[in-house]
Amino acid sequence: MIRSELLAVLARENPELRMEEIEKVVGVFFDEIAQRLANGGRVELRGFGAFSTRAREARKGRNPRTGAAVAVPGKRVPYFKPGKEMRARLNAD
Numbered sequence: 001m002i003r004s005e006l007l008a009v010l011a012r013e014n015p016e017l018r019m020e021e022i023e024k025v026v027g028v029f030f031d032e033i034a035q036r037l038a039n040g041g042r043v044e045l046r047g048f049g050a051f052s053t054r055a056r057e058a059r060k061g062r063n064p065r066t067g068a069a070v071a072v073p074g075k076r077v078p079y080f081k082p083g084k085e086m087r088a089r090l091n092a093d
Contacts, residue, residue: 037078049082 003026010022034045044050058074078088082090 040076045083047083047085048079049086051079052079052081054079 006034007019007022007026009017010026011019014022036043037051040053042050053062053076056075056077061070061072062068063070081087
């Protein structure tokens with residue numbers, strides 16, 4: 001699902017809301033998650049899962065064009081851990 005599909009579903013399920021209102025709410029929702037993660041925090045949505053970040057260590061890599069060794073700096077990457085209810089829905093037969 002892409003953002004526009006999410007907006008369409010929300011608009012269909014909430015006909016009393018204008019599309020501009022729905023777009024604003026969805027935008028704020030994603031902005032808040034991104035900001036919390038950028039600040040090193042964690043976002044937990046009960047029943048769905050938790051967003052956090054994990055550290056990647058610095059490492060040596062290779063330039064694919066030249067084959068020369070390059071230093072790849074450490075960084076933080078987003079991580080998602082699904083909740084129990086989400087795992088149960090994914091594995092339901």
